[in-house]
Amino acid sequence: MKYRYLEAVEERISKLKETETEALEQAVSYVIRTLRQDGMIHIFGSGHSHLLAEEAFYRAGGLVSVRPILIEELMMHKGALRSSELERRPGYAEQFMKDQPIKPGDTVIVASTSGRNPVPVDVANISRDKGAAVIAITSTAYAGSQPSRHPSGDYLKxxxxxxxxxxxxxGDAVLTHPKLATSYSPTSTAIGAMLLHTVLSEAIDRLADEGFPLPILRSGNVDHADAHNKALIDAYKDRNELLK
Structure with missing residues (x-):
């Protein structure tokens, strides 16, 4: 049986190994710096990209120092069309970014496959202004093929x-069929999650090699994990309002 979607994902994983090594190394270095300083790793995305922010938050085997920036108006349960409209609105990010507890030395990961809309670009700019290092997860194919919607003409990258x-x-969709006029089956979430966990896990590996203590959560569905997790949450809940 030929599963074309699996082949499309495997092809992109192979490309990550061939083309993204330098960028991955840089991203890992930012996360290591943040963890050494007991800083926070903030993750933002709107629309489907917000799934990556939730993917790494409060995750078994994940870092308690990951904090998602979840803006409900940019999530589809508040209205899919409204979410798309707001992501395109210049200046909208300033309304929620001014109060984000992003500090110098933190890392901010911003996910946007097109990278052309004002909100993710502004989130990245504001985060850098606050002193954080910014990692983009995006598709560089959009740059040059679709005009930026940001007033500056910039893309997320x-x-x-x-x-x-x-x-x-x-367009994200990777499969076509001769009997269909529209391509289908996006890979941005699957590959985005792969990139996200690659960066975080590599940072954990390298710090663990040094014997550096790391705030890693255990699965709440494994006996005796609750006390371990509670101690970590108590240490970080003042810096992450979602740990409640």
Whole structure:
């Protein structure tokens, strides 16, 4: 049986190994610096990209120092069309970013496959202004093929300190069929999660090699994990309002 979607994902994973090594190294270095300083790793995305922010938050085997920036108006349960409209609105990010507890030395990961809308670009710019390192997860294929909607003409990749390319085609959908007029089956979430966990796990590996203590959560569905997790949450809940 030929599963074309699995082949499309495997092809992109191979591309990550071939083309993203330098960017991955840079991203890992930012996360290591943040963890050494007991800083926070903030993750933002709107629309489907917000799934990556939730993917790494409060995760078994994940870092308690990951904090998602979850803006409900930019999530589809508040209205899919409204979410898309707001992501395109210049200046909208300033309304919620001014109060984000982002500090110098933190790392901010911003996910946007097109990278062309004002909100993710502004989130990246504001985060850098606050002193954080910014990692973009995006598709560089959009730059040059679709005009930026940001007033500056910038894409997300232009506002980030380093860019991880998810190798999604323009439009994201990777499969076609001779009997269908529209391509289908996006890979941006699957590959975005792969990039995200690659960066975080590599940072953990390298610090663990040094014997550096790391705030890693255990699964709450494994006996005796609750006390371990409670101690970590108590240490970080003042810096992450979602740990309650």
């Amino acid at each position: 232009d506002a980030a300190d380093c860019t991880l390319d998810n190798h999604s085609p323009v």
